[in-house]
Amino acid sequence: MSAANTFRLDGLTIEFRHGDTIMDAALRAGAYIPHLCHNPEFTPHGSCRVCVVEINGRRVAACTQPAAAGLEVDNSSGAIIEERRNLLQMLFVEGNHICPGCEKSGACQLQAVAYYTGMLSPHYTHFFPRRTVDASHPDTAIDFNRCILCELCVRASRDIDHKNVFTLSGRGIDTHLTINSPSGTLGDSTFAATDKAASVCPVGAILPKHCGYDQPIGERLYDRQPISIVGDVATQETDDHGEEHGG
Amino acid sequence: MKQDEIIKAIIASAGDSPETRRQYLLQYLCQIQHRLSYIPGDAITQLAAMLQMPAAGIRGVIGFYAFLHEQPRGDYDILLSDSITDHMLGSRMLLQQLCNSLGVEIGVPRADGRVTVATTSCTGICDQGPAMLVNGQVISRLSGSRIDRICKLIETGTNISQWPAEFFQLEDNIRRRDLLLADETAAASPDGSALRVLLESGADALLDVIEKSGLRGRGGAGFRTAMKWRFCKQAAADNHYVVCNADEGEPGTFKDRVLLDSYADSVFEGMTLCAGVIGASRGYLYLRGEYRYLLEPLAAVLQQRRENGLLGQRILGKDGFDFDIEIHLGAGAYICGEESSLIESLEGKRGIPRNRPPFPVTHGFLKKPTVVNNVETFMAAARIAALGADWFCIAGTAESTGTKLLSISGDCERPGIYEYPFGVTIKQVLEDCGATNTQAVQVAGAAGTTLPVAEAGRCIAFEDVSTGGSFMIFNNERKLLDMVQNFAHFFAHESCGFCTPCRVGGSLLKDLVDKLVNGHATQYDITAMQQIGALMKRTSLCGLGSTAPNPVLDLLERFPQLVEDRLAHSGYEPAFDLDAALQEARDITGRDDAGAHIEAST
Numbered sequence: 001m002s003a004a005n006t007f008r009l010d011g012l013t014i015e016f017r018h019g020d021t022i023m024d025a026a027l028r029a030g031a032y033i034p035h036l037c038h039n040p041e042f043t044p045h046g047s048c049r050v051c052v053v054e055i056n057g058r059r060v061a062a063c064t065q066p067a068a069a070g071l072e073v074d075n076s077s078g079a080i081i082e083e084r085r086n087l088l089q090m091l092f093v094e095g096n097h098i099c100p101g102c103e104k105s106g107a108c109q110l111q112a113v114a115y116y117t118g119m120l121s122p123h124y125t126h127f128f129p130r131r132t133v134d135a136s137h138p139d140t141a142i143d144f145n146r147c148i149l150c151e152l153c154v155r156a157s158r159d160i161d162h163k164n165v166f167t168l169s170g171r172g173i174d175t176h177l178t179i180n181s182p183s184g185t186l187g188d189s190t191f192a193a194t195d196k197a198a199s200v201c202p203v204g205a206i207l208p209k210h211c212g213y214d215q216p217i218g219e220r221l222y223d224r225q226p227i228s229i230v231g232d233v234a235t236q237e238t239d240d241h242g243e244e245h246g247g
Numbered sequence: 248m249k250q251d252e253i254i255k256a257i258i259a260s261a262g263d264s265p266e267t268r269r270q271y272l273l274q275y276l277c278q279i280q281h282r283l284s285y286i287p288g289d290a291i292t293q294l295a296a297m298l299q300m301p302a303a304g305i306r307g308v309i310g311f312y313a314f315l316h317e318q319p320r321g322d323y324d325i326l327l328s329d330s331i332t333d334h335m336l337g338s339r340m341l342l343q344q345l346c347n348s349l350g351v352e353i354g355v356p357r358a359d360g361r362v363t364v365a366t367t368s369c370t371g372i373c374d375q376g377p378a379m380l381v382n383g384q385v386i387s388r389l390s391g392s393r394i395d396r397i398c399k400l401i402e403t404g405t406n407i408s409q410w411p412a413e414f415f416q417l418e419d420n421i422r423r424r425d426l427l428l429a430d431e432t433a434a435a436s437p438d439g440s441a442l443r444v445l446l447e448s449g450a451d452a453l454l455d456v457i458e459k460s461g462l463r464g465r466g467g468a469g470f471r472t473a474m475k476w477r478f479c480k481q482a483a484a485d486n487h488y489v490v491c492n493a494d495e496g497e498p499g500t501f502k503d504r505v506l507l508d509s510y511a512d513s514v515f516e517g518m519t520l521c522a523g524v525i526g527a528s529r530g531y532l533y534l535r536g537e538y539r540y541l542l543e544p545l546a547a548v549l550q551q552r553r554e555n556g557l558l559g560q561r562i563l564g565k566d567g568f569d570f571d572i573e574i575h576l577g578a579g580a581y582i583c584g585e586e587s588s589l590i591e592s593l594e595g596k597r598g599i600p601r602n603r604p605p606f607p608v609t610h611g612f613l614k615k616p617t618v619v620n621n622v623e624t625f626m627a628a629a630r631i632a633a634l635g636a637d638w639f640c641i642a643g644t645a646e647s648t649g650t651k652l653l654s655i656s657g658d659c660e661r662p663g664i665y666e667y668p669f670g671v672t673i674k675q676v677l678e679d680c681g682a683t684n685t686q687a688v689q690v691a692g693a694a695g696t697t698l699p700v701a702e703a704g705r706c707i708a709f710e711d712v713s714t715g716g717s718f719m720i721f722n723n724e725r726k727l728l729d730m731v732q733n734f735a736h737f738f739a740h741e742s743c744g745f746c747t748p749c750r751v752g753g754s755l756l757k758d759l760v761d762k763l764v765n766g767h768a769t770q771y772d773i774t775a776m777q778q779i780g781a782l783m784k785r786t787s788l789c790g791l792g793s794t795a796p797n798p799v800l801d802l803l804e805r806f807p808q809l810v811e812d813r814l815a816h817s818g819y820e821p822a823f824d825l826d827a828a829l830q831e832a833r834d835i836t837g838r839d840d841a842g843a844h845i846e847a848s849t
Contacts (some may be wrong), residue, residue, distance in 0.1 A: 046602045047745050049786045059785045064602040086782050090751035124755055124775075125822040149744070164301040168597070168744075169310035171580070173754040175744030180303035 005213035007071035009033075016067035023051060023063040026075075032228035034084055034113045036091075036172055036202050037150035038063040039234050048150055049087050050113060054080055068185065085117040092122040094173070095129065095205075103212050106203030106220030107236075110148060112227035127173070134179070136187025139209055140198055147177050147205040152234070157197040165191045177205075200234045253282050254290045258297055265299040270613075272298060272308060276315050277536065277576045281383060291317075311597040311743075313367065313579030314536045323362040323401050326380040328821050330369035330498045331733040332656045338377035339474070341394050342366065348398040362401050368581060368737055369498035370537045373656035374420050374663045382407055383539040386414045400729035415540075419505045421661030423679065425650045426642055427630060427668050428510075438512060439557045441520045441632035446565055450480065450524045457628060459636035461648035465623035466492060466584075467691055467715030468790075469647075472628060475618055478608040480525040482616035487664040489521045489530035489570075490612060490619045492589055496581040497692035498737060499717035502652040503622040505664050507534075507541050510626055511548040515572060517625025519558060519617055520632055522570040523541055530572040531612070533589050536579050545574055581741035585789050586619040588743065599745045600789035621715070623652055627847075631735055642668035647708040655680050657689075657720035667707065674703040676718065684722045687806075692717035693734040694794035697727070697801035727766050727809055731798045735760040738795035749792030752783040756799055758822070768819045773810065777803060 006013050007022070009031055021044055026033050037048040046064040053062045054074040063076070071093065074080060091097075091110060099105050131144040154177075157165040165186075169178045181189035191197065196212035198206060217223070221236055230236075257278045275294060279286050286309055295302040309315040325343050327333070342353070345364050352358045354365045372378035376386040376597040380485050384407060386397070393414070400410055421428060445453050458473035479487060491514065506514060518530045534541060549572055552558040562568040575593055577583050583592045587601035590612050611617020620628075627649060631639045639649045647669035653676065656662045660681030667676065677685055677700075685700045690707070691714035698705065698712070705712050721727060739757040746748045759776050762768045780796030787793045803810060826845040 017659050044602065046788060047747070049474050049747050049788070061602075061788075066604060083786055085613055085785065086778070087747050090747050090755070093755075094751045124751075125758065125777075127754070149750075164304065167301065167303045167307045169303070169307040170744065171311050171313075172739060172742040172744045172748055175750065178307065180301040184303075 004069050007067055007073060010071045010076050014245055020067040021063055022067050022073055025067045033062045034116060035063060036109055039152055039200060042155045045151060050084050052083055062220045081117055085119045088114045088117060088119055089123045091148050093124045093126045102204045106223045108204055108219050109202035109233045112222040115225050134186050136185040139193035141207050141209055142186055143205055146203045148203055149175055152200040152204060153197040153206055156200045160196040163190050165189050202233050250283060254279060254293060268298045269300060270595045274575060277578055280315050280485055284324055285316045285318055300569045304529040308597055315578050320363040321356045321360050324382055325364045326367040328370035328378045329366035330373060331730045332499060333377040336377045341377055341389050344394050371495055371501040371504050373499050373501055375418055384415055385540055387417055417465055419509055422661055422663040423665040425666040425668060427650055438516055441516050441629040442563055443837055444632050445520055445523045446563060453524060453632055456636050457631055460631045462627055462631060463709060464621060466621035467710040467713055469713060470625055475608055476521060476524050479616045479618045482609040484615050486615045487519050487525045487527040488612040488615055488617040489527045490617055491518050491532045491622060491625055492619055493622050494533055494535045494577050494584040494589060496584045497715055497717050499656055499692050499719040500654045500715060501666050502654045502716045504538055506626060508624050513626045513629050514622050515552055516628035519570055520574060520629055520650060523568060525618060528569050532572060532574045533593055534574055535577045539576060553848060581799040582743045582791055585791060599743050644670040644708050646710045651707060653717055653718045654716045655718045658682060658722035659720050669708045670706050672704055672706055682720045685720055686720045686723045686725060689719040693737050694797055697798060697803055727806060731802045732760050732764050734798040746788040748783045749787045752779045753795050755779055766813055767815050767819050769815055771819055
């Protein structure tokens with residue numbers, strides 16, 4: 001390890017490879033930077049901004065910022081953690097996230113990162129948008145109330161499944177996930193429960209049917225250990241399906 | 248021609264491969280919208296097949312741009328400019344008059360399919376407003392009587408080509424000329440003088456001249472033009488591109504409209520010069536959809552240049568100097584003025600900003616090295632090449648050489664275009680345009696700075712008050728809160744929705760400003776606005792998000808008394824009106840008696 005290919009993350013020396021982002025190098029080194037729209041299997045996106053870090057007094061998204069030798073990256077100052085908490089609170093009030101009634105509770109990345117950053121309430125005024133639930137598919141349901149627009153399903157369906165089932169439409173606060181099918185519902189799209197897109201959702205928007213609450217609350221992914229140790233939902237689901245480990 | 252044939256004819260103009268065609272998606276959609284007043288489902292199906300892309304992806308593009316619709320808008324699609332300067336000239340009352348006379352609701356097509364009336368962000372006619380667009384044609388200086396006449400023409404079904412010509416008359420209103428605008432005749436005929444200098448001296452010597460001139464980007468960011476061109480030239484690739492950003496969407500600015508109207512040849516000369524320097528064979532002018540009426544005149548200027556050997560193959564007879572320019576239309580999205588969004592839009596997609604690095608100078612249009620410059624920058628570069636660096640440096644300050652075009656609107660006697668050497672004081676500008684009793688000036692548009700008149704000693708320059716050209720004046724009779732509210736709504740409407748802080752923060756901020764204007768805000772809400780504003784500034788992906796809170800933050804910092812006067816005299820007020828929240832229940836039950844209301848609010 002030489003100074004030419006290392007930077008410092010909260011004082012910790014992190015080695016990086018050519019082409020790495022701050023996030024890539026940190027993940028490989030086992031250092032946790034909170035994130036939602038990032039998944040190392042896909043091109044970095046930079047939309048949720050939860051992985052915001054400070055470099056030379058400037059805020060950047062760790063998932064899109066190229067690593068460079070000698071950088072001092074602040075990943076844990078009070079200000080950074082507060083900003084992340086505020087961004088998470090914005091995501092909570094934008095949709096309808098009723099954790100106690102959500103099948104994903106305990107295994108939801110949004111909830112887990114919120115716990116990790118010490119979020120105690122949504123703080124901002126709720127938008128209470130009117131969104132629908134799409135139960136038209138035999139094996140998978142979509143609850144648009146919980147979508148955080150990370151576009152992981154969009155990317156998975158386009159880049160891995162080669163089906164282009166999902167896309168975004170609208171603009172600004174009206175941005176929303178849409179489905180590519182004649183009726184606009186999942187049921188008559190080419191989506192299958194075995195698609196990569198079925199297992200990348202970090203929240204409870206895309207859910208498998210017929211297995212509700214199979215795993216009791218209290219025994220779920222983030223119930224015993226924080227997300228900083230357990231890692232992302234997507235990597236776990238890949239393990240569950242007996243596929244190759246993504247990370 | 249039947250609908251089906253129109254769609255076929257438009258799509259048939261496409262290039263060969265599906266990839267090439269996909270770049271033109273937005274252009275096809277603009278044409279279909281223009282011809283049919285909406286994009287029919289059939290057109291989407293046909294486009295999906297020809298472009299080999301999912302129909303939902305096409306719908307996603309339609310859903311992004313404010314001027315594209317999946318439902319018919321009617322024979323007359325009217326958009327009233329909703330900028331604060333239009334409001335100040337009485338546009339809200341005219342909007343009401345228009346809706347009442349025609350019997351329509353805002354944004355809802357009339358049942359007989361005759362007409363739709365809606366509002367749109369600033370149309371860039373601020374010096375001769377209020378303004379509206381009718382099927383893409385602009386009508387300025389609206390008045391009660393003009394609205395009456397328009398309503399009659401609509402009710403009688405008169406074709407727009409038969410409407411009185413004076414409706415569509417636009418003035419340049421150039422009130423002060425300096426270096427760039429001094430020579431009025433230069434505007435008229437194709438020139439080529441800058442290109443001759445390039446061919447004589449070579450690209451490197453020309454870059455040195457532009458560097459020596461100190462020219463910086465006129466869009467407002469002020470990046471050094473010579474540096475941008477040099478980076479792009481040095482980036483190795485099989486293709487390079489030149490893009491002119493004519494998406495003049497910043498509220499209150501209209502100088503690019505005037506330049507494209509009267510000085511287009513100089514602008515194209517600047518683009519061709521850039522192409523010669525960086526080695527590009529293709530250029531694009533990205534014209535905001537609001538300026539669609541400039542499309543034909545601009546195409547004529549391009550054709551004239553081709554005929555004069557200043558565009559096309561072997562420019563000025565020089566082997567290998569091949570360059571042509573294509574005009575692409577936007578469709579009602581302020582974000583596309585941001586250069587990476589503009590490039591996405593130019594590629595036919597939703598105008599979402601890109602992550603940087605890489606920057607457009609190395610990975611721009613189609614991931615190739617691309618120079619994106621403002622209209623005024625290209626024009627200045629052409630003049631500098633022809634007349635020399637010293638000619639340019641004579642004006643301005645050490646950091647900001649040359650002149651700047653200001654678009655002046657609002658409370659003054661002589662609104663219009665003013666060209667000033669950089670370093671001019673705001674006080675001087677106010678005097679020249681006949682502004683009296685001034686309360687504040689909004690410099691650089693909604694994303695800019697609100698300056699109380701006490702700060703009028705400050706200068707227009709990159710090192711002091713930087714601006715892309717917008718300069719809106721508010722006198723003491725105006726409520727500045729109205730301006731802040733207008734801008735907060737503008738940004739919430741124009742956020743692309745990609746990153747969390749701008750998408751959600753912008754809407755939260757809009758609601759808090761409404762609460763303040765309505766007299767319900769408390770100190771707690773003020774703190775929330777500051778906190779949300781700071782978060783947007785620090786963590787947003789692009790310049791839209793990081794400047795969107797400026798008007799709110801400026802208000803809180805520079806005009807605390809205005810805010811104080813509007814605060815509710817209590818420590819806490821809920822975000823919602825409890826009684827209003829019961830309205831839905833009242834509607835359902837058909838009750839409106841005292842018992843169906845919250846006592847405290849009656």
